[in-house]
Amino acid sequence: MTDEMLMMAVKNGDLEKASELFDRYHKPLYNFFVKITFDRDLGHDLTQNVFLRMIKYRASFRQDKQFRPWIYQMARNIYADHFRRNKMLFSDYAEVEDLKNKIAAVDEVMVEDERQKLLYISLFKLQPEQREILILTRFQQMKYEEVAQVLDCSVANVKVKVHRAIKQLREKFLELEKI
Amino acid sequence: MDEKKMNDLLIDYIDGNLTGELREFVTKYIEKSPENKQKYEELKATMELLGHDRHLEPDSSLKAGFEAALTAEIEAENNKKVKPLDQNGWKFSPLKIAASFALILSGVFIGMWLMKNDQNDQEIAEIKKEMEATKRLVMQSLTDNSSASRRLQGVNASYAMSSADDEIVNALIRTMNNDENTNVRLAAVEALSKFAEEPKVMDALIRSMESQTDPLIQITLINLMVQLKEKRALDELKNIIEDKKTMETVKDEAHMAVFKLS
Structure with missing residues (x-):
């Protein structure tokens, strides 16, 4: 059964099918959140929220929509809501102390080797929007067309964003390599 | 060709998405100058770095939490479904008569409440008027x-x-x-x-x-x-x-x- 068929079934009252969608999507969404926020507990909670919202707003799913961009759009909204509530619009490492803690967290729970550490620290130094585009296109291998739907922009725009993000990542990565 | 398009192609090239003439074109571009070569090498190193992403596993409480919420939602949904009417038909019993009175009384209260709501509506209309002013x-x-x-x-x-x-x-x-x-x-x-x-x-x-x-x-x-x-x-x-x-x-x-x- 495709994702869309499952979601239509959920919409039409067969709620148990939501379990199947959870199984298919909870890991990528968890990874999406943790790599944007660099906080595993928060990633856990936000992932949970996505699926609760998916059930709550099941009636808003339309047959002509693709499921993956739809659920990721929901995920983005949840992320944005979270930081708006915490008065940190599109969150950022405002405090040096916070930066230190997050890097320590990267060290402890996310990293297996030096290259990975380099990757995540470079990633962490990007703007959250840039992190997001790299997570979607490179880590989650989403097609540009799908990402365009998630971000509600054109495919050409997605390409530009990807370049900018890779360019920035390259700069951060070169800076770190110099150290 | 402008820089943006070239960057596009370089990324596709590194991803192995180019074939034939286009691939050759990019290869030539890379070898044309040391600057191009360096740009390519740096981009390649960055994209190689991106390949080091590690899939993180959530702990099992995520699934357990979801299943519990789903079960609660399914139960709530079932409770919402209308139960069929009593097959035995209407019989006078003190309880049912009391229920009828309760129904009538609640009707009266709802009426009063609606009138009050009307007042609220008026207040809202006034606030709106003030805002407009x-x-x-x-x-x-x-x-x-x-x-x-x-x-x-x-x-x-x-x-x-x-x-x-x-x-x-x-x-x-x-x-x-x-x-x-x-x-x-x-x-x-x-x-x-x-x-x-x-x-x-x-x-x-x-x-x-x-x-x-x-x-x-x-x-x-x-x-x-x-x-x-x-x-x-x-x-x-x-x-x-x-x-x-x-x-x-x-x-x-x-x-x-x-x-x-x-």
Whole structure:
């Protein structure tokens, strides 16, 4: 059964099918959140929220929509809501102390080797929007067309964003390599 | 070919998505100059680094939490379904008679409640009327070209609006950018900062930083960006620093802001 068929079934009252969608999507969404926020507990909670919202707003799913961009759009909204509530619009490492803690967290729970550490620290130094585009296109291998739907922009725009993000990542990565 | 398109191709090239002539074209481009080669090598190293992403596993409580919420939702859904009527038909019993009275009484209460609601509606209508009056006052004052103090009054009156009204926000943006009087422009900046959570307002504030010529307003805007931790302002701040016409004091503030924001 495709994702869309499952979601239509959920919409039409067969709620148990939501379990199947959870199984298919909870890991990528968890990874999406943790790599944007660099906080595993928060990633856990936000992932949970996505699926609760998916059930709550099941009636808003339309047959002509693709499921993956739809659920990721929901995920983005949840992320944005979270930081708006915490008065940190599109969150950022405002405090040096916070930066230190997050890097320590990267060290402890996310990293297996030096290259990975380099990757995540470079990633962490990007703007959250840039992190997001790299997570979607490179880590989650989403097609540009799908990402365009998630971000509600054109495919050409997605390409530009990807370049900018890779360019920035390259700069951060070169800076770190110099150290 | 412009740089953007070339970058596009380089990424596709590294991803192994190019074939035939296009692939050859990019290979030639890379070998054409040491700069191109270096650009390619750096891009390749970055993309190789991106390949080091590790899939993280959530702990099992995520699934357990979801299943519990789903079960609760399924049960709630089942309870909502209407139960069939009693097959035995209507029989007089003290309980049922009491229930009928309860029904009639609740009808009376609902009626009273609805009347009260009507009163509430009237109150809401009055508040709306007041809001409209404030809006009219703001709009009229802001467009009064003959008196700066009247326009200032208009800006101050806009504080009474609790939510960002499109028309007012647009008028405030126009005032901030075009009013001939510095004090009026400054007041508009301050009034707009109240609605800075609206993306449209924030964009206007950022854009305005560069177009303003009065140092006082420039500094107010720069400080506002720092206060709101608005990183999108970084590009404009850099433009201000690079602009030869910018006053030294303003440049200093902008330098400070860039330092704090990045």
